[in-house]
Amino acid sequence: MHDFTGLPFYVEPMLPQDIPGVIEVEKLSFPTPWPASVYRYELQQNRDAHYCVARPQFNIQNAGRNWDLLQRLRHWIGGNGESEDNTPPLIGYGGLWMIVGEAHISQIAVHPDYRGKKLGELLLVFMIQRAMELDAEIVTLEVRVSNTIAQNLYRKYGFQQVGMRKAYYSDNNEDAFLMSTDRVTAPAYQEKFKKLETALWQYFRSQPLSIFLPGE
Numbered sequence: 001m002h003d004f005t006g007l008p009f010y011v012e013p014m015l016p017q018d019i020p021g022v023i024e025v026e027k028l029s030f031p032t033p034w035p036a037s038v039y040r041y042e043l044q045q046n047r048d049a050h051y052c053v054a055r056p057q058f059n060i061q062n063a064g065r066n067w068d069l070l071q072r073l074r075h076w077i078g079g080n081g082e083s084e085d086n087t088p089p090l091i092g093y094g095g096l097w098m099i100v101g102e103a104h105i106s107q108i109a110v111h112p113d114y115r116g117k118k119l120g121e122l123l124l125v126f127m128i129q130r131a132m133e134l135d136a137e138i139v140t141l142e143v144r145v146s147n148t149i150a151q152n153l154y155r156k157y158g159f160q161q162v163g164m165r166k167a168y169y170s171d172n173n174e175d176a177f178l179m180s181t182d183r184v185t186a187p188a189y190q191e192k193f194k195k196l197e198t199a200l201w202q203y204f205r206s207q208p209l210s211i212f213l214p215g216e
């Protein structure tokens, strides 16, 4: 289990009440978004599916004596910061299917206002960790050949191209790269993963909170 204390974001399992927030980010992220019914099926019927969501955890205490930051945080909290039940907004999500020793990442997306702040990486770390807990041997996924941003993220975590799916995406017939990690149970992968995870946590804890606010 991850300890998100002191981080600007946290990740937790997706619940049915998260679906409207997921759909909002989904529509901003994919040309052919999945409808809510797919997520309902995934959460309620598909025992092999494991989904998570990410939320910001900016709080006034983290701002210290930085008046400018305090001002902006108060505005953020008072404005679009929280829903009626005080849950911070949903700003990213991801999911995987466990299929006989293979964890296949089915979805990962970050709200456009929060991209480039290492939230996608945090979600990927969470999912790889989940895959390891579920005794996955490898982690796989498909990605558009044009989606170099996502490919960079996956390569950073040891994914390599192992195949190609022709005209995989129905909206524009684009091909997909099939990517896979080496065995995640192997000591070499575990060591690489641990190093990347530690560096990510250090990054989050060493940066001023202000850079993680939307629009920065």
Ligand SMILES: CC(C)(COP(=O)(O)OP(=O)(O)OC[C@H]1O[C@@H](n2cnc3c(N)ncnc32)[C@H](O)[C@@H]1OP(=O)(O)O)[C@@H](O)C(=O)NCCC(=O)NCCS
Pocket: 029, 030, 108, 109, 110, 111, 114, 115, 116, 117, 118, 119, 120, 121, 122, 142, 143, 144, 147, 148, 149, 150, 152, 153, 156
């Ligand atoms: C792909 C996606 C999840 C990445 O999330 P993100 O929060 O913006 O990415 P991060 O800030 O965590 O960056 C992690 C890594 O991704 C890569 N990356 C991120 N932004 C990049 C950019 N603008 N250019 C090149 N590489 C980039 C880098 O490898 C980066 O690692 P680094 O910071 O050490 O260089 C996000 O762009 C997204 O939601 N895209 C739309 C949906 C999508 O394409 N999903 C993937 C489907 S397969």
